[in-house]
Each structure stands twice: as structure tokens, then as C-alpha cells.
Amino acid sequence: MNYSTYFTNNSTAKITADLIGRPLTYNDGQHLMGGYIVETEAYLGARDRAAHSYGNRRSPANEGLYRAGGTIYIYSQRQYFFFDVATQELDEPQGILIRAIEPAWGIEQMTANRGGKSGVLLTNGPAKMMQAFGIHDKHWNLRFLDDSPFSIDLDNAHKKHAAKIIAGPRVGINQSEPEWAQKPLRYYVAGNPYVSRMKKRDYTENHGWK
Template sequence: MEQNIEFIPLDRSFFQQPTLQLAKSLLGCLLVKETEEGRTAGFIVETEAYRGALDRAAHSFNNRRTKRTEIMFHEAGHVYTYVMHTHCLVNVVAGQKDVPEVVLIRAVEPYEGIDLMIERRGGTTLKNLTSGPGKLTKALGITMEDYGKRFDEPPLYMTKGFSPEDISTGPRIGIDNSGEAREYPWRFWVTGNSFVSR
């Protein structure tokens, strides 16, 4: 995907959209991580929304407030990272302050620093490099140290990318034990993009 990208973080106000709208608006944005090893970046091509207190699939269901979920209660645009099955996953805090909603970034299309991403992932095919929430964090060097930071300032931030021509919608993945919430069509992806997780 040929783009002339300016690595200027999105304004804080961008994140202050309703959660489902933000989950769609994030598609096409460039996710950037700067480390001592170099800069890596990929276009967001798949997201999932988690709607807090009323969403059985959300860590903050019933307004559950723990050390892990605390950042979910902050202003939109903060970084919420957590570890699941040894993988670090990265989310964008969404919604209003004290309304603990987030958007999970599920997949990105590699754009910059691809050699470094492949090295971090232990050598893999380009198609398999960032096509899942645990894969993309490892490739981009996103870790638990990013917890609580903001997406509108380095070292982990987003810039303008491209506008998807078509967005698909469906149920979220891997939340089988969440009752009716597993049917909610709150997963969004760039239609036909080969880096979508499945």
C-alpha cells in the first residue's frame, strides 16, 4: 500500500467518539511504535469493541475495577495492555471517563520496519507477521510497559493512514464463555484485507 505518511500523532479529540464508531474509525490508521531498535508501523485492519459494564466479554463487565482494568476508567485515548496466554494484547481506551470501554486492535498490515518485525517474531511469513492481536504486539515491540500511556504521543501512537473502501462487521472472536455477548457484531475489519486475523 503506497502512502505518503506523516508521522504526526492523531489529535487527542480523535479518540473521543462513541466506542463502536471509534472501532471503525481506527481502521486504516497507522499504529506506530518507536524503540531503541527502530520504528515499526502497520495500518490497523481489524478491531473489536468491548462495551464495559453491560458487556459480558469485557474485563470491566459490571464495572469491575481492578489494578488491571483501572486505565479503562480513564479518558479515551489511553493505552490498555494486558497479557493473555503469554501474549500481550493492546487496546485503545474509549468512551467517556468512568465508562470503561475499549477497542482491541486485532490485526495490522505491516508498513515500516518489516525486517525488525520479522526478527522479533523469530522469522515468519509476511502474511503471518501481524495477522492477530498477539502477533502484532510482538512484531511492533508493544509490551506491558506501554500500559497507561497515550496514543496521541510517542513512543506508541497513531497517525492518519488510509480510508477503507469497505468495512465488514461480525461477532468477536475467542469469547465463547460470555453468553449473549458472543453474538454482538462488534468486530470490524477492512473487507478483503489479507492481514485480517481469520
């Protein structure tokens, strides 16, 4: 299956859940870095009060969400950068935030990129993941996945399977919008230590994989 089909042939929520366990890699030209996706968040476009495209707001900053499914949308908050992929058809501004990966490739280089931080601190959050890849700008924003150094492996033979995937509220959503703040649109591997805000007491054997 190609990216265009994968990111448009289902609801954004279903795609967000299906990404769990898939390999995400980034090649900086010298090093292949990446890991298995363990945490994702869905954003449902114009009706979603937590989405950058709520009310069909459109600007150069969020243009990536309006592109065809499979387009990279990188945005920044302060000095931090975040990696999203647009879903659905052109001008239907939905997308998925990749929040965390369990490192598997290029760990030594990712550790160097994170200033020596290792273990769960390496990639247990969306900004940390981008720092681990050595990304500090929006250079790849608006590029299609096929036309970038990022890769999400859609081969089910290479996918890790979680013993349990939890759907819960998204992180950092304004609680003044209780309906959208509490919608279960964040998906993560139960017990995986690389999931952001996962408490040590909740870690499970084998990191939550089958």
C-alpha cells in the same frame, strides 16, 4: 484532532470502525515499526459481558479501561500481550482492541522480532502484532498515547480506505453469552490477508483497499 477528542467524541463502536485504515506505529528507540490497522474490536464497558470491565469490575489489571479516552490499556493472557486504547471519559470503562495491522514500516525488524515469521503470519492477530513490535511486558500500560512510543495517525490524508468494512462477531467470546458473543463489534477490511482467521480463498486484489 488530538487523541483526547478523537477517543471521546463518538460512540466506541464508531471509533472502532473509523480506526480501520489508520497507520499505527511503534518506535522502540532504534526502529519505527507499524502498518495500517485492518482489524479492531469494540468493548462497551459495564454492560458488555465480554468486556474486562463488565459489571464495573475494577482492579489494577484492568485500570486502563477506566482512564480517559486515549489511554493505552495493555493486558496479558499467558505469555501473550494485547494492545487496547481506552475510549470515552474517565471512569466510563470502554475500549478498543487493535487486532491486526498490514505491515508497512520496519518490516525487517518486525520479522526478526517474530523469529523469522513473515508474510501474513507477521501481524495477523493481536498477540502477533505485539510480538512484531518486540513488546513482551506491560511497560506502556496506563500511558496516554501522546506520552508513549505508539502513534495512531489521525490525519485523514494518510488513511487507507477499505473497499468494504465488515462488522461481525468478536473472536473468542464465550458462547454461553449468545447476545454478546454475536454482537457485530469486530470490524475488518474485507479480503485483507492480515485479518486474523481470513481464509486464503477470501483474499481480494489490492488487499481490500480502494
